[in-house]
Amino acid sequence: MLELGDIQHFLLTRTPALAARYEFLTFRQPSAGRQWLAGVIDKVGTGKSVGAASPDSRWVTVAFTWNGLEALGLEEASLATFPEEFRQGLAARAEIIGTTGANHPDHWVGELASPALHAIVILFTRDVAERERCKQEHGLYLSGIRGVDVISTLDLEAIPPFGCAHEHFGYRDRLSQFAIEGTDEQAQPGSGPPVKAGEFFLGYLDESGSQPPLPQPELLARNGSYLAYLRIEEHVGKFRDFLRQQSDTSEGQELIAAKLMGRWRSGAPLVLAPQRDDPALGADMQRTNDFNYRTIDPYGYSCPIGSHIRRMNPRDTAENIERRKMIRRGGTYGPPLPEDTAEDGVERGIAAFIGCASLVRQFEFAMNVWINDPTFKGLGNERDPFVGTQDGTFDMTIPKRPIRRKIVGLPAFTTIRGGAYFFLPGIRALRFLAGSR
């Protein structure tokens, strides 16, 4: 049984939020950090208190870096039991996950690569007004505690149309949702059987049929998860210019956009709608995810092997896929770029969290292999067209009869502007961390 009353709601429920704010904190004294934490625990929603029909207007999540656990005064013997990749932190693992070149931590913003980054408070709200109210309230609370500083913040807002989630390039988002065993969530057709809770929450059986060793003490680890945070800037003007260079017609441009993603911007998957867009299919959660590759499209004539969705979830063309599932949360930041406007230099993008039980096996595998391995599935010289580290030296092959189309020197449509690893503790663990030692 999942202890829903102890697990933070963040990875269990998608809240109906249209705005958000991330605050990155540093603790100058352990006691100050614990004092701050003790005062916010009651505001943190759990898997039990936050359901799909949550009447709340704001949802709070709290997570810590390894440096943050140390800064709270957690003892050495406990700190040493956390996995190596978490202890090192995302910035130190940049080469491994492929955030090199323009994506390297040297260029990051918001002090995210700094060892002074100790904690994040994630606030999701129903609207911007509620976010502003909570922002003020938290500011007031912090001003009463000496020794906890905000080192950077990021405000997020959904972009119109608000009927369904989009990112700045115009693709419909949040289309794929598998179910976790032990929750009420229903899996969509095509998302596979429910995944064992231990793939996401510590202290439960995972897909290997066993329970991996936990960081100590168990009270701290149990019901916790790891989060990988990435702030990904999207160069919308550059992306649109690229599409215009590739084709003179809007139909041709939409097809290229679909080939890069593996879905039309409506969300309709190329495997099921190879010739033209089918917005009704894209919007139908019973159908839009219900496909595979091995028999329907083995060579990628519909959905290129190197397209974003085929890399990020190779479905029945990857081994051990049940051990690579991750939960994605987050949203868009920055103003949308109007359709007929040139690149305005304003930063906009996605600031996302990837939740899992093993950063090295799940998140780092996806970054290292699926996203940034140029030889993925025998491709040779390609990386993920959207989140791979691109510098104009990689290609994109679009299989087509009789002769494939090869885009040589794909530009970088995104830049990673920051990232970090966090531990997302359960509620009892938060109380343990806030307690005096």
Added chain:
Amino acid sequence: MTKDDWGRPQAMAIPKEGYFTLEKGRYGPTYPRTPACHGFTLIAKIKPGTEEEIRNYGKRLEKALEGSPDVLAPLQLHYLRWVLFDIGSDKYFMYQGIFDTDFDKYTEDAVALFAQMGINTIFEKLEGFPDDWKTNAPAFIKFVREHQCPSFLEYGEYPYVTAVEIKKALRLKKAFSDMLDQMQ
């Protein structure tokens, strides 16, 4: 000379560390692709009295592959060579694999497959192999890395060619032969 030049045999002398420049993988340094592809040579002492069991496992694997020939496909292998040999009065096991993937990248998939195939029954006979390997993939991977002996020379008569490419070429050759037969 490029990597695409499969017609020109090549050799590569490799530094003691097993790599030229340190490129970090998830579990440690990554090893370069050589004219003889990726691979590893794992050498470990076996526990006394387990030789017979290890040899018998060879038979079991042979049978298993007869039944489902694609079972090792995820490892993208060219060849496997398993050898038992003596050093003094001790018996050692050598696992040499030549394959087309970077071991660091697909290492958990290999561990999962080893478990599924029962290859662990051999590893469990090796001294120092972690008892909790099933729940502790990092410990399994650490063992493999600690017992990996990098080559100091690798040679390819047809360098850098993958097993997939070889099979494609042979299929194409067969298709041409069939076509020519049909033209008679």
